Amino acid sequence: MTRHAELVVPGGRYVLRRARIPGCFLHAPSAFGPADADGSFLVDLLIDNGLVADISAAGASMPADGPAIDLAGRQVWSTLLDVHTHLDKGQVIPRAVPDGTLEGGARATIADRQFWTEEDIAARMRFGLQCAYVHGVSMIRTHLDSHEHLAPRSFQVFRAMRDEWAGRIDLQAVGLAPLAVFRTDWGNRLADLVLQSGGVLGGVTDALGVYEGAGDAEMDRLLDAFLMAAAERGLDVDLHVDQTEALDPFALPRIAAAVLRTKFKGRVLCGHCVSLALQPDDVARETIARSVDAGLDFVTLPTPMIYLQDRKPGRTPRWRGVTLAQELLDAGLKVAIGGDNCRDAWFPFGDHDMVDTLHQSVRIFHLDQPFSRALAMAGPMASDIAGAGRHGRIAVGAPADMILLSARTLNEAMCRPQADRIVLRRGKRVMDPLPDYAELDALAGMPA
Numbered sequence: 001m002t003r004h005a006e007l008v009v010p011g012g013r014y015v016l017r018r019a020r021i022p023g024c025f026l027h028a029p030s031a032f033g034p035a036d037a038d039g040s041f042l043v044d045l046l047i048d049n050g051l052v053a054d055i056s057a058a059g060a061s062m063p064a065d066g067p068a069i070d071l072a073g074r075q076v077w078s079t080l081l082d083v084h085t086h087l088d089k090g091q092v093i094p095r096a097v098p099d100g101t102l103e104g105g106a107r108a109t110i111a112d113r114q115f116w117t118e119e120d121i122a123a124r125m126r127f128g129l130q131c132a133y134v135h136g137v138s139m140i141r142t143h144l145d146s147h148e149h150l151a152p153r154s155f156q157v158f159r160a161m162r163d164e165w166a167g168r169i170d171l172q173a174v175g176l177a178p179l180a181v182f183r184t185d186w187g188n189r190l191a192d193l194v195l196q197s198g199g200v201l202g203g204v205t206d207a208l209g210v211y212e213g214a215g216d217a218e219m220d221r222l223l224d225a226f227l228m229a230a231a232e233r234g235l236d237v238d239l240h241v242d243q244t245e246a247l248d249p250f251a252l253p254r255i256a257a258a259v260l261r262t263k264f265k266g267r268v269l270c271g272h273c274v275s276l277a278l279q280p281d282d283v284a285r286e287t288i289a290r291s292v293d294a295g296l297d298f299v300t301l302p303t304p305m306i307y308l309q310d311r312k313p314g315r316t317p318r319w320r321g322v323t324l325a326q327e328l329l330d331a332g333l334k335v336a337i338g339g340d341n342c343r344d345a346w347f348p349f350g351d352h353d354m355v356d357t358l359h360q361s362v363r364i365f366h367l368d369q370p371f372s373r374a375l376a377m378a379g380p381m382a383s384d385i386a387g388a389g390r391h392g393r394i395a396v397g398a399p400a401d402m403i404l405l406s407a408r409t410l411n412e413a414m415c416r417p418q419a420d421r422i423v424l425r426r427g428k429r430v431m432d433p434l435p436d437y438a439e440l441d442a443l444a445g446m447p448a
């Protein structure tokens with residue numbers, strides 16, 4: 001039997017026989033016969049000229065002639081999405097030295113910005129995108145630090161990267177700034193820049209509440225101004241919310257109330273929300289109910305959070321530092337898993353590999369019963385949250401963008417790093433290598 005990594009994928013028109021696809025990646029999975037114990041379905045896929053031309057229950061009706069690959073019941077997933085990254089600040093290790101705290105991350109990022117020329121930002125973004133592409137990620141939303149003197153440069157690089165990577169990774173940008181900028185004229189000008197760049201308006205609640213000691217009334221005023229700036233331009237919004245263990249201020253219920261008060265019609269994505277897990281049960285329940293009323297979406301970023309939260313010198317962390325993902329899902333809310341920081345001043349690890357992020361998330365959140373819930377959070381649910389169209393699903397007429405695993409079950413998929421995965425883009429196998437770390441050596445400020 002050919003080893004999985006050595007499979008030769010023909011071009012043009014061919015059949016993938018006996019592919020086992022988790023139901024979340026299919027539009028009407030029950031059409032393909034009974035699900036297995038993981039909720040996956042055994043199908044044959046006809047690939048034609050880069051598109052999925054047909055899907056049928058295994059052995060049902062595929063053409064017998066022409067090339068075919070028998071996957072023998074191995075897992076086939078859609079390519080994945082990462083709807084919360086920071087490509088503009090990544091790949092700066094060891095130029096930046098994280099100390100493992102949120103405050104230290106902020107300080108070291110501000111210091112690192114002295115090196116952020118257009119060329120520097122572009123080189124680091126390109127490196128991160130290449131990692132993601134090779135690992136099987138086809139859509140990324142990246143936040144861009146959007147202070148007044150930085151945003152025009154970062155957005156210019158972003159637009160160039162979006163063009164450069166078109167067809168490989170669909171890119172969205174979020175203009176990220178503390179909500180306090182909506183006290184100034186820069187808030188509206190940033191919203192204009194975001195609109196011109198086809199992006200999403202971002203904000204951070206913590207800088208206001210925790211670091212500036214602003215009261216609830218001031219947060220409400222700024223949330224209204226932020227949502228108004230987005231509504232006037234037809235923008236969606238994406239907030240960094242409650243990123244610390246502080247119980248007060250608690251921004252999430254104020255965001256839900258602001259969305260209802262202003263009748264905001266766009267999508268509202270709340271990232272992090274870690275302090276929700278520390279609130280008393282009745283407060284958490286009430287907040288989740290208000291989030292349902294307001295139609296909020298969520299993205300959890302478990303890998304950097306478990307690194308950053310509850311870190312105190314000489315003391316083992318006592319809590320996981322992540323939001324109430326299971327309760328949010330149980331309430332019918334959409335929750336995505338994102339990668340967040342990658343080799344930067346906040347989090348020195350990561351490789352933009354959403355399979356790895358899924359592995360860690362399943363363990364951190366106990367998302368193994370059933371496993372399939374976690375897959376949707378980096379697939380179709382993430383796609384719906386980001387308005388990313390076809391990404392995260394395997395459908396007739398859509399590009400054949402898929403990950404072929406050697407694993408047959410989701411247990412097998414979760415136990416090994418899937419280093420032998422085969423990524424198909426438009427039906428063709430991606431043969432590009434991961435970028436070499438040595439490519440970053442020439443960046444200004446990198447130690448020799």
Ligand SMILES: [Zn+2]
Pocket residue numbers: 084085086143240271340341
């Ligand atoms: Zn983030």
